[in-house]
Amino acid sequence: MRAKAMEEAESGRNRAHRLELSGVGISLHGRVLVPPLSLAIDGGRVAVLMGPSGSGKSSLLAHLCGTLDPVFDAVGRVTLRGVDLDGLPPEQRRVGILFQDDLLFPHLSVAENLAFGLPAALRGAGRREAVERALDDADLGGLGGRDPATLSGGQRARVALMRTLLAEPAALLLDEPFSKLDVALRSRFRAWVFDHARKRRLPTLLVTHDPMDGAEADGPVIELG
Numbered sequence: 001m002r003a004k005a006m007e008e009a010e011s012g013r014n015r016a017h018r019l020e021l022s023g024v025g026i027s028l029h030g031r032v033l034v035p036p037l038s039l040a041i042d043g044g045r046v047a048v049l050m051g052p053s054g055s056g057k058s059s060l061l062a063h064l065c066g067t068l069d070p071v072f073d074a075v076g077r078v079t080l081r082g083v084d085l086d087g088l089p090p091e092q093r094r095v096g097i098l099f100q101d102d103l104l105f106p107h108l109s110v111a112e113n114l115a116f117g118l119p120a121a122l123r124g125a126g127r128r129e130a131v132e133r134a135l136d137d138a139d140l141g142g143l144g145g146r147d148p149a150t151l152s153g154g155q156r157a158r159v160a161l162m163r164t165l166l167a168e169p170a171a172l173l174l175d176e177p178f179s180k181l182d183v184a185l186r187s188r189f190r191a192w193v194f195d196h197a198r199k200r201r202l203p204t205l206l207v208t209h210d211p212m213d214g215a216e217a218d219g220p221v222i223e224l225g
């Protein structure tokens with residue numbers, strides 16, 4: 001009985017962290033690219049977005065981030081934790097995104113790359129401590145001073161995720177972030193990312209071509225195209 005009550009409280013908290021799309025569609029020059037789509041991703045769940053090249057997967061993620069090129073027209077409503085994202089600038093949406101390429105700044109050290117993700121309001125010792133914690137979390141203790149080019153692909157991928165998480169997003173979008181890693185590393189990194197998403201109750205949307213990603217995810221699967 002107690003276990004059931006705890007389970008219900010847990011799923012209530014996950015619902016409160018929900019990312020919800022209601023009738024979200026995208027068109028380009030009057031041609032429908034993404035037909036109206038409705039889905040809800042609870043906190044900690046990973047939904048999967050699949051579809052052939054050019055079917056609009058990255059455009060949909062850009063729309064959620066608030067960075068969709070104005071040549072596109074988007075309709076529908078997006079809410080995150082009950083907040084309507086329509087009209088909010090990208091920096092106020094609390095939507096974090098991770099790409100296929102890690103996009104680390106080559107002229108900054110690993111620690112400086114991580115600090116870039118932190119809210120500007122966090123200053124001084126708090127900033128340094130947050131970076132140290134992120135390095136430890138990513139099993140990269142002692143590597144903060146390194147140039148990103150001297151890290152392995154897996155280490156760089158972990159820095160990129162940590163940088164995204166340090167911005168304290170309320171949702172996580174993943175645009176094929178595993179596709180450039182070799183098979184063994186891919187499954188370890190995927191498990192690590194999904195674990196962070198669960199612990200932080202982040203509703204997560206993963207764009208992928210890899211059926212293994214879908215097998216490991218526990219949210220809805222959407223096929224475009």
Ligand SMILES: Nc1ncnc2c1ncn2[C@@H]1O[C@H](COP(=O)(O)OP(=O)(O)OP(=O)(O)O)[C@@H](O)[C@H]1O
Pocket residue numbers: 028033051052053054055056057058059060069071
């Ligand atoms: N800024 C833009 N201006 C005009 N057309 C664009 C722009 N960005 C993307 N497109 C077009 O929009 C369509 C959808 O592109 P999108 O990148 O969203 O597809 P995708 O499903 O993510 O593809 P892939 O799997 O190859 O990454 C494509 O036909 C693309 O050429």
